Amino acid sequence: MFWRKSVNVLMLSLTGLCALVAVSVLFFILGYLVYHGGKDVNWDFFTKLPKPVGEAGGGMANAIVGSSKLLLLAALFGVPVGLLGGVYLAEFGGRAVPFVVRYTADLLNGVPSIVIGIFAYALVVMPVHHFSTFAGGFALGVMMIPIVLRSTEEFLRAVPPALREGAMALGASKWRTISSVVLPAASRGILTAALLALARVAGETAPLLFTAFGNRFWSPGWGQPIASLPVMIFTYAVGPYEDWHRQAWAAGLVLLGLVLITNIVVRTLLSRGTSPQRP
Amino acid sequence: MATAHTTVDAAGLSWGPRALIRRLRSGDEVARLITLLFALVVVLLTVLLVDQLWINSAEARHRFGLAFFWTRQWDPVFNQFGALPFIYGTLVTSALGLLIAVPLGLGAAIFLAELAPRRLSDNLTFLIDLLAAVPSVIYGLLGIFILVPLMRTEIQPALKRTLGFTPLFQGPAYGIGLLTAGLVLAVMIVPFIISVSREVLLAVPGEQREAALALGATRWEATWKAVVPYARTGIIGSIFLALARALGETMAVTMVIGNNPRISASLFGPGYSIAAVLANEFSEATGNLYLSALIELGLVLFLLTFVINGLARLLIFLTTSRGSLVHT
Numbered sequence: 379m380f381w382r383k384s385v386n387v388l389m390l391s392l393t394g395l396c397a398l399v400a401v402s403v404l405f406f407i408l409g410y411l412v413y414h415g416g417k418d419v420n421w422d423f424f425t426k427l428p429k430p431v432g433e434a435g436g437g438m439a440n441a442i443v444g445s446s447k448l449l450l451l452a453a454l455f456g457v458p459v460g461l462l463g464g465v466y467l468a469e470f471g472g473r474a475v476p477f478v479v480r481y482t483a484d485l486l487n488g489v490p491s492i493v494i495g496i497f498a499y500a501l502v503v504m505p506v507h508h509f510s511t512f513a514g515g516f517a518l519g520v521m522m523i524p525i526v527l528r529s530t531e532e533f534l535r536a537v538p539p540a541l542r543e544g545a546m547a548l549g550a551s552k553w554r555t556i557s558s559v560v561l562p563a564a565s566r567g568i569l570t571a572a573l574l575a576l577a578r579v580a581g582e583t584a585p586l587l588f589t590a591f592g593n594r595f596w597s598p599g600w601g602q603p604i605a606s607l608p609v610m611i612f613t614y615a616v617g618p619y620e621d622w623h624r625q626a627w628a629a630g631l632v633l634l635g636l637v638l639i640t641n642i643v644v645r646t647l648l649s650r651g652t653s654p655q656r657p
Numbered sequence: 658m659a660t661a662h663t664t665v666d667a668a669g670l671s672w673g674p675r676a677l678i679r680r681l682r683s684g685d686e687v688a689r690l691i692t693l694l695f696a697l698v699v700v701l702l703t704v705l706l707v708d709q710l711w712i713n714s715a716e717a718r719h720r721f722g723l724a725f726f727w728t729r730q731w732d733p734v735f736n737q738f739g740a741l742p743f744i745y746g747t748l749v750t751s752a753l754g755l756l757i758a759v760p761l762g763l764g765a766a767i768f769l770a771e772l773a774p775r776r777l778s779d780n781l782t783f784l785i786d787l788l789a790a791v792p793s794v795i796y797g798l799l800g801i802f803i804l805v806p807l808m809r810t811e812i813q814p815a816l817k818r819t820l821g822f823t824p825l826f827q828g829p830a831y832g833i834g835l836l837t838a839g840l841v842l843a844v845m846i847v848p849f850i851i852s853v854s855r856e857v858l859l860a861v862p863g864e865q866r867e868a869a870l871a872l873g874a875t876r877w878e879a880t881w882k883a884v885v886p887y888a889r890t891g892i893i894g895s896i897f898l899a900l901a902r903a904l905g906e907t908m909a910v911t912m913v914i915g916n917n918p919r920i921s922a923s924l925f926g927p928g929y930s931i932a933a934v935l936a937n938e939f940s941e942a943t944g945n946l947y948l949s950a951l952i953e954l955g956l957v958l959f960l961l962t963f964v965i966n967g968l969a970r971l972l973i974f975l976t977t978s979r980g981s982l983v984h985t
Binding site: 470475484509527584587623 | 697760788796
């Protein structure tokens with residue numbers, strides 16, 4: 379019995395240790411980024427272009443604007459497709475079509491991001507023979523679609539049937555019911571899901587490497603290569619210059635800060651009661 | 658038939674041109690068609706994805722055939738392309754990652770699902786979810802500047818002293834290499850194993866635990882012999898899910914694996930993974946055959962993750978449906 383009790387205590391403490399190790403990784407990451415990158419996140423970082431190699435200073439203004447433009451394109455492509463597709467799955471679907479759509483959405487969600495990059499390259503870059511903002515936005519948009527689709531469906535299904543029945547009883551058509559009762563009721567959930575999807579693709583590097591490519595200057599237009607924060611971090615981190623490494627840490631801190639803050643805000647909102655009608 | 662038809666018609670649901678126009682004007686049918694169209698975009702994109710990978714890898718597929726998979730040379734200058742070093746690197750680093758991540762993740766999941774008070778468990782899970790949201794390039798950044806020097810000066814020499822007699826831990830300690838990549842992967846996939854396994858464990862009915870405890874089992878025995886076996890299928894599913902992520906993980910691996918297409922028995926040796934070679938060489942690939950060979954690597958990676966993801970979903974689906982079956 380003593381033996382069994384000791385095994386019990388030992389194994390249970392080990393599981394606690396596992397949880398502690400896993401969670402502490404997050405604080406290690408944050409700590410290192412703040413320690414190495416904190417002092418280089420300054421006004422210049424947000425407002426200046428990268429300096430030529432060898433000159434100190436400079437910033438990543440072009441990469442910040444670039445990431446925003448890419449995310450805008452991604453949202454413009456990914457959110458409507460995911461949203462309306464989700465409406466179909468939750469409200470209109472029969473049996474066969476929703477099954478196929480759900481299955482392929484899960485499949486698409488599991489495709490490695492670098493393969494999505496190849497796809498965008500083959501579809502958007504190859505025909506015009508040059509890298510472009512559009513190609514990068516498309517790649518990120520494709521990654522957003524399955525996430526937005528599945529969560530829209532989930533949140534629509536969570537709307538109580540009584541709301542639908544109420545609207546129908548007042549004589550509203552099905553579409554009218556969906557657009558003015560069901561969608562607004564689920565809107566907060568859908569919005570937060572879209573934000574989470576944005577935060578997820580905001581940190582993606584692999585699909586941008588050969589679609590948006592990168593740019594040391596301001597991008598002249600949507601059809602041209604453009605810089606982005608994740609790609610800058612990668613290039614600067616593997617580059618040979620001390621100054622680049624410092625900038626990479628700073629950019630890492632900014633990127634992680636944005637991603638984590640979005641996640642924390644959204645998840646807190648989500649967990650604080652999912653009662654849909656509250657204004 | 659005719660009577661049935663008229664009753665349906667009275668309800669406004671019949672077919673035929675006039676009825677169709679009426680339903681179109683009410684808007685419902687239009688809405689259904691439009692949303693259906695957007696839902697089908699998902700299917701279309703996926704089909705296009707497979708199609709593009711297949712078409713654009715045609716040249717390499719015809720040139721090398723199946724030999725692509727066991728050729729060791731990767732030499733763009735002489736147009737000689739073989740996938741073996743990359744497949745090897747991908748499999749070895751993913752296996753290493755799982756080897757470390759599975760016990761750690763399962764242990765943490767057991768703690769969160771079985772032991773921790775609800776409040777603590779929820780808060781810790783929140784942090785784990787945040788960890789899952791950390792971009793891969795950030796892991797790479799820490800890998801390059803923190804883990805690699807640590808491996809070179811501390812961990813690899815220590816491993817060499819203690820386990821250096823096995824072929825796995827020999828050769829110079831570069832810091833970069835298969836072992837480091839495996840470690841980074843382990844850290845990256847732990848959150849996925851934890852959150853899915855925790856869900857699965859929480860879905861195990863309470864009777865399972867209570868029965869074991871009533872028979873005099875200790876808390877650990879009840880967990881390990883009654884709860885975990887019950888949730889086994891779902892846990893294996895979560896491991897497959899993590900494996901699929903590890904196989905396709907690009908940036909962090911690219912930054913620490915060493916990027917050298919050779920097959921070394923030692924885990925200290927530099928290697929290369931499929932995703933890493935795509936990230937490094939794709940944008941500067943000159944020549945159609947080179948590009949085509951890279952795209953074929955992408956196709957291989959796609960198929961690998963496709964199969965493993967499919968298995969994972971099937972397993973998780975089986976557990977959850979079995980769980981509900983027992984309940985009802």
